[in-house]
Amino acid sequence: MSENAIIVVKPQGRLDALGARTLWTELQPLTQRAAVRVLVDLGDTRYISSDGLRVLIRADKGVKHNGGKLVLCCLNERITEIVTMAGLDRVLEIHPTPAAAQRALDAHSSGAIKS
Amino acid sequence: MANLAKVADFVLDAARQGHLTQKQTDDVHMAVDEAVTNVMEHGYAGRTDGRISIKCRIDEREFFVEIRDNGKPFDASKIKTPNTKTPLSKRAIGGLGIFFMRKLMNKVEFTRDNAGNITRMYKKLK
Numbered sequence A: 001m002s003e004n005a006i007i008v009v010k011p012q013g014r015l016d017a018l019g020a021r022t023l024w025t026e027l028q029p030l031t032q033r034a035a036v037r038v039l040v041d042l043g044d045t046r047y048i049s050s051d052g053l054r055v056l057i058r059a060d061k062g063v064k065h066n067g068g069k070l071v072l073c074c075l076n077e078r079i080t081e082i083v084t085m086a087g088l089d090r091v092l093e094i095h096p097t098p099a100a101a102q103r104a105l106d107a108h109s110s111g112a113i114k115s
Numbered sequence B: 001m002a003n004l005a006k007v008a009d010f011v012l013d014a015a016r017q018g019h020l021t022q023k024q025t026d027d028v029h030m031a032v033d034e035a036v037t038n039v040m041e042h043g044y045a046g047r048t049d050g051r052i053s054i055k056c057r058i059d060e061r062e063f064f065v066e067i068r069d070n071g072k073p074f075d076a077s078k079i080k081t082p083n084t085k086t087p088l089s090k091r092a093i094g095g096l097g098i099f100f101m102r103k104l105m106n107k108v109e110f111t112r113d114n115a116g117n118i119t120r121m122y123k124k125l126k
Helices: A017-031 A050-065 A077-085 A098-107 B004-017 B022-043 B096-104
Strands: A006-009 A013-015 A037-041 A045-048 A069-073 A093-095 B052-058 B062-069 B107-113 B116-124
Touching: A006 A017, A006 A098, A013 A017, A013 A050, A013 B004, A017 A037, A017 A050, A017 B004, A017 B022, A037 A050, A037 A098, A045 A050, A045 A077, A045 B022, A050 A069, A050 B022, A050 B096, A069 A098, A077 B096, A093 A098, B004 B022, B004 B052, B022 B052, B022 B062, B022 B096, B022 B116, B096 B107
Parallel strands: A006 A037, A013 A045, A037 A069, A069 A093
Antiparallel strands: B052 B062, B062 B116, B107 B116
């Protein structure tokens, strides 16, 4: 895998407190890398709790802090409703399909970080 | 934490028996998941021997759930409710679970008796 590749993370099933912990163990190391581009594909995620949302917010913040970009895609109707209820649709970048998400990440040049 | 899936199964089964709509089912499922997570993460923080009891009562007008634990006393008034209108960077992210419980249910009560904490939640079905 090249340095600049888009990293896709696809959580399965339930992003409850337990699922959120597992997801964080995957996302946390990415937040430490410079200018990383991450796609969190929620296409196989049935449920998200506040802990799941918190992990996405922390990961987004961390990735942005290091000059990277994190986007979400493929939220089901219910997850979209929950994200909107918490006002996070204005915070997290959400795309309907993996292709749209990939395009948004492609537009974010991974070399854009300024030292 | 692994028991959260069992809690979900219990609530989903109760919702099915009570003929709740999909939206009502999703709402009570999440509210109970948040309440039980709260007990595990705060009431029983650092413990693995904590017990939680969950009781549901459903009639055609209301879904009622009572969650009891004997963990640390819980004071909901000390939890800040996040203001979802303020920018994330300035927002208190703790309290999001309770925000959802209140948003998804019609009434949420936190009380305590000699046996421990009691969380009671009500959702109107009609």
